[in-house]
Amino acid sequence: MQNVTLKVAGMSCNHCVNSVEGALKTIGASGKVDLANGTVHVEFDENKLTQEAIKEAIEEQGYDVN
Amino acid sequence: MQNVTLKVAGMSCNHCVNSVEGALKTIGASGKVDLANGTVHVEFDENKLTQEAIKEAIEEQGYDVN
Numbered sequence: 001m002q003n004v005t006l007k008v009a010g011m012s013c014n015h016c017v018n019s020v021e022g023a024l025k026t027i028g029a030s031g032k033v034d035l036a037n038g039t040v041h042v043e044f045d046e047n048k049l050t051q052e053a054i055k056e057a058i059e060e061q062g063y064d065v066n
Numbered sequence: 067m068q069n070v071t072l073k074v075a076g077m078s079c080n081h082c083v084n085s086v087e088g089a090l091k092t093i094g095a096s097g098k099v100d101l102a103n104g105t106v107h108v109e110f111d112e113n114k115l116t117q118e119a120i121k122e123a124i125e126e127q128g129y130d131v132n
Contacts, residue, residue, distance in 0.1 A: 014128075015081030062080075 002046040005039050007066040008058055016063070023057045068112040071105050073132040074124055082129070089123045 011020060017033040020040055024031035029044035042054055055065045077086060083099040086106055090097035095110035108120055121131045 010079075012078035013076075013082060015085065016079060019081065 001043055003041065003043050004051055004054070005041045006055065006058070008033075008038060008040050009064040009066060011035055011038060011040075011063060019061045020058055020063065023061050024054065027053060027057050029054055029057075067109055069107065069109050070117055070120070071107045072121070072124070074099075074104060074106050075130040075132060077101060077104060077129060082127075085127045086124055086129065089127050090120065093119060093123050095120055095123075 008020065011017065011033060013035075017035060020033050021031045024040075024042060027049065029042050029049055031043075032041045033039070034041065040058065044054060058065050074086065077083065077099060079101075083101060086099050087097045090106075090108060093115065095108050095115055097109075098107045099105070100107065106124065110120060124131050
């Protein structure tokens with residue numbers, strides 16, 4: 001398993017948390033949003049997912065990944 | 067029909083808009099959120115709904131109605 005913490009702009013409330021964490025779950029990753037810091041900590045299987053796929057899943061929810 | 071504009075605290079994104087407008091639709095009212103101003107304009111049938119019921123529907127979504 002691999003861990004990465006991404007800076008994500010635009011997450012403002014618990015709906016956003018659910019949206020981002022849900023999208024990560026859908027692609028098989030496990031995400032934990034830190035709303036106060038604007039970050040998402042993601043754990044994923046590097047044999048099945050790329051960091052690019054994770055970034056795209058978050059961006060598809062309408063947020064910018066830095 | 068009756069119209070009222072309520073000041074609602076805590077709405078921060080489009081998820082919040084959908085949450086509030088959806089809750090109003092569920093009880094048979096029609097709501098339009100103004101995110102920038104933190105207000106909700108509500109149209110409702112005063113023979114079927116009270117302003118108190120509208121307030122409660124919004125509060126149940128986790129927002130404060132002032």
